[in-house]
Amino acid sequence: xxxxxxxxxxxxxxxxxxxxxxxxxxxxxxxxxxxxxxxxxxxxxxxxxxxxxxxxxxxxxxxxxxxxxxxxxxxxxxxxxxxxxxxxxxxxxxxxxxxxxxxxxxxxxxxxxxxxxxxxxxxxxxxxxxxxxxxxxxxxxxxxxxxxxxxxxxx
Amino acid sequence: xxxxxxxxxxxxxxxxxxxxxxxxxxxxxxxxxxxxxxxxxxxxxxxxxxxxxxxxxxxxxxxxxxxxxxxxxxxxxxxxxxxxxxxxxxxxxxxxxxxxxxxxxxxxxxxxxxxxxxxxxxxxxxxxxxxxxxxxxxxxxxxxxxxxxxxxxxxxxxxxxxxxxxxxxxxxxxxxxxxxxxxxxxxxxxxxxxxxxxxxxxxxxxxxxxxxxxxxxxxxxxxxxxxxxxxxxxxxxxxxxxxxxxxxxxxxxxxxxxxxxxxxxxxxxxxxxxxxxxxxxxxxxxxxxxxxxxxxxxxxxxxxxxxxxxxxxxxxxxxxxxxxxxxxxxxxxxxxxxxxxxxxxxxxxxxxxxxxxxxxxxxxxxxxxxxxxxxxxxxxxxxxx
Numbered sequence: 001x002x003x004x005x006x007x008x009x010x011x012x013x014x015x016x017x018x019x020x021x022x023x024x025x026x027x028x029x030x031x032x033x034x035x036x037x038x039x040x041x042x043x044x045x046x047x048x049x050x051x052x053x054x055x056x057x058x059x060x061x062x063x064x065x066x067x068x069x070x071x072x073x074x075x076x077x078x079x080x081x082x083x084x085x086x087x088x089x090x091x092x093x094x095x096x097x098x099x100x101x102x103x104x105x106x107x108x109x110x111x112x113x114x115x116x117x118x119x120x121x122x123x124x125x126x127x128x129x130x131x132x133x134x135x136x137x138x139x140x141x142x143x144x145x146x147x148x149x150x151x152x153x154x155x
Numbered sequence: 156x157x158x159x160x161x162x163x164x165x166x167x168x169x170x171x172x173x174x175x176x177x178x179x180x181x182x183x184x185x186x187x188x189x190x191x192x193x194x195x196x197x198x199x200x201x202x203x204x205x206x207x208x209x210x211x212x213x214x215x216x217x218x219x220x221x222x223x224x225x226x227x228x229x230x231x232x233x234x235x236x237x238x239x240x241x242x243x244x245x246x247x248x249x250x251x252x253x254x255x256x257x258x259x260x261x262x263x264x265x266x267x268x269x270x271x272x273x274x275x276x277x278x279x280x281x282x283x284x285x286x287x288x289x290x291x292x293x294x295x296x297x298x299x300x301x302x303x304x305x306x307x308x309x310x311x312x313x314x315x316x317x318x319x320x321x322x323x324x325x326x327x328x329x330x331x332x333x334x335x336x337x338x339x340x341x342x343x344x345x346x347x348x349x350x351x352x353x354x355x356x357x358x359x360x361x362x363x364x365x366x367x368x369x370x371x372x373x374x375x376x377x378x379x380x381x382x383x384x385x386x387x388x389x390x391x392x393x394x395x396x397x398x399x400x401x402x403x404x405x406x407x408x409x410x411x412x413x414x415x416x417x418x419x420x421x422x423x424x425x426x427x428x429x430x431x432x433x434x435x436x437x438x439x440x441x442x443x444x445x446x447x448x449x450x451x452x453x454x455x456x457x458x459x460x461x462x463x464x465x466x467x468x469x470x471x472x473x474x475x476x477x478x479x480x481x482x483x484x485x486x487x488x489x490x491x492x493x494x495x496x497x498x499x500x501x502x503x504x505x506x507x508x509x510x511x512x513x514x515x516x517x518x519x520x521x522x523x524x525x526x527x528x529x530x531x532x533x534x535x536x537x538x539x540x
Contacts, residue, residue: 020340022322027270027303061324061471063306064270080232080420081461082383082447118308118465119232119420120271123383123447124390133273 007032008043017048026059034070034113041067063117071106071113073151076130080119083126087140091127092116094141098148112148159402161395163369163377165357166350167243172250173289175360179254180295184214187258191355194363195375200226200311200348201418201443202518206355209345212335213259216343221261223252224339224346227268228316230308231419232465233445236379237349238272239391244353245282249299251352253290254359256297259345264299267316270306308469312517313338313346315471326473327517350379350444371397374436378444384416385409385450400425400433403446411450414533419445420462421522424455426533455534456492459526463488466523477520480511484527488538498539501531 001009011028015021022044029040036059045052059065075095077088092103095114099107106113122128125137129144136147179187192207213221225248229237241248252264268275283299290297307325310316314328317339338344347355354376358366366376374396383389386407404412416424417433417440425433425440433439449458463485472478487504490496508524515521531538 019322020320023302023305023319027305030305058322058324061307061326062270062304065305079461080465081458082233084457084461085384085453117271117306118468119230121229121235121238121269123233123235123381123445126383130271133276135274 002039004029004033004037004040005043008040008047012047019048019050022048022050022055022058026055026062026065030065034072034074035066035068037069069106069110072111073131074113074115075148076115076117076120078118078120078122078126078128078130079116080123082123083120083128086126088127090141091129091139091144094145095148098145111152160398160406161369161377163393163395165366165377166240166247166353166379166393168357169244170247170357170360172246172356173293175356176250176253176295177293179359180257180293184258184260187254187359188214190358190363191258194358194366195370196351196354196358196366197374197437198348199350199354199378199443201231201421201441203437203441206347206351209335209347210255210258212333213261213343213345216336218343220263220340220342221259222339222342222344223255223259223261223264224313224316224320224344225252225264225266225349225352226311226313226316226346227266227272227349228304228311229272229349230269230311230469231421231443231445232462233383233416233419233447234381234443235383236381236391236444238275240349240353240379241268241272241275241279245279246286247353247356248349249283249286251347251354251356252299253286253295253297254356255345255347255352257295259343261343261345262296262298264297265320265339266299266301267304267310267320268301269304269310273303276301276303307471308465309471309517309519312519315517316346317344324471326471327519329516348443369395371434371436371438373438374441378442380442380446381444382407382446382448384446384448385412385453386448396436398435399431400435400440401430403435404430404448407446408448409450411452412448413451413453414449414455416445416447416449416458416526418442418525419447420465421518421525423525424458424529424533429533455530455537456488459488459530459538460485462526463523466519470519470523474514474516474520476511476514477516477523480507480515480520481523483507484523491539498535501535501538505531 310325315325319325
């Protein structure tokens with residue numbers, strides 16, 4: 001059994017094998033792998049006894065369920081109007097320079113993905129950045145770079 | 156604060172929620188529901204359905220299982236109050252859910268929390284564990300579980316939310332049947348916004364009179380506002396309903412406010428010349444709390460463009476008026492701005508937006524025309540030139 005099959009099996013035991021378990025299982029795979037590979041979706045379909053197309057159809061609906069490979073750390077910058085007004089473009093620019101990638105790309109070492117997101121719910125403290133589940137309100141280009149450098153220092 | 160703006164402290168006030176529940180559990184379902192109906196409380200998520208009636212409908216259903224859902228899929232641009240409520244007074248939200256469970260006969264509750272708020276999970280789960288212990292001590296059978304979203308605005312629509320909880324694409328269902336008849340897993344479900352549940356708990360605490368005396372005939376009580384944009388006072392404020400937009404801008408504006416977007420991206424844009432006669436409430440312009448202020452340095456084209464991009468991305472794609480309409484409105488204003496289409500093309504787009512309003516399946520496609528028409532009508536020249 002591959003790692004991913006094992007993870008899916010274990011999650012199906014925790015959440016059950018009914019259709020309502022699909023979201024929590026998909027979310028657990030995302031937490032561990034950052035994206036849903038074909039292998040993962042096939043394993044989930046087999047475990048829940050539904051079609052792979054159904055798994056893909058559900059997953060592809062949700063913005064946070066990527067089906068293409070993503071970096072170990074997913075950086076999301078809020079792009080909605082108030083964060084826009086408070087300078088999210090400058091933050092994105094600074095991170096593009098630091099990571100040597102463009103918006104929507106992954107770093108070649110697979111450590112980071114840089115994405116935009118719709119309203120993250122911090123409009124009074126924009127611009128806001130989400131790294132995986134961690135939130136960083138009121139970032140400046142400088143403070144955002146500092147935060148990412150902190151992640152870079154981690155092994 | 157300006158005396159025309161009345162600050163209220165019901166939502167964030169620390170109360171003995173167990174004592175309130177203990178008292179409520181001794182009452183009948185009808186007594187609790189009657190208080191909520193009498194208070195005039197309407198849903199605080201934006202749609203404004205009378206909360207007490209919703210509970211009554213769920214109560215009147217015969218079923219082996221009923222559910223309570225707390226809608227914490229707060230995705231409307233410009234609103235962040237539910238996150239703040241869940242951070243500061245989570246036990247009051249749980250208390251409101253138990254109260255709803257008691258009065259409708261539901262024994263299972265779910266919080267649908269948007270994926271963007273996953274960082275709240277450890278603290279919320281700990282609060283839920285403690286709450287379960289406390290309910291057990293009171294011999295009350297009710298459990299709460301969190302279901303997470305994964306970044307889809309449309310899942311804030313109640314039936315899309317239930318589809319998502321059932322492990323499917325978050326595509327809204329046809330209504331009727333309404334959730335109080337056939338909701339989560341086909342069972343009677345009362346689904347309420349985070350803030351609504353806390354107000355219901357406070358009404359159970361103090362009786363309906365105090366709440367009813369605040370606000371206006373159509374908009375009773377107070378409301379938590381999320382204030383953002385060009386304001387020196389961005390943040391969360393609980394205010395009595397029924398104030399004029401002029402009073403609001405005097406309090407929160409930066410002295411140069413040219414427009415306010417009330418109710419988020421799906422709400423209405425009000426220009427300065429209409430501040431005076433605009434009432435914030437169900438008789439005027441309702442809001443789920445989002446108040447975005449814009450000063451004269453802002454381009455209304457950029458603001459509308461931003462909202463339309465948002466809807467174009469977040470439309471679930473299920474029904475044609477919304478899927479195609481959102482794309483065409485966005486492409487259309489870009490074409491007019493670039494001079495590819497004449498200014499009169501905006502009239503065509505407004506006709507299209509009327510079709511969307513009438514023919515879309517859910518609130519997303521029905522309300523995307525709101526910012527479009529209110530911005531075009533007030534700031535047509537900024538869209539063209």
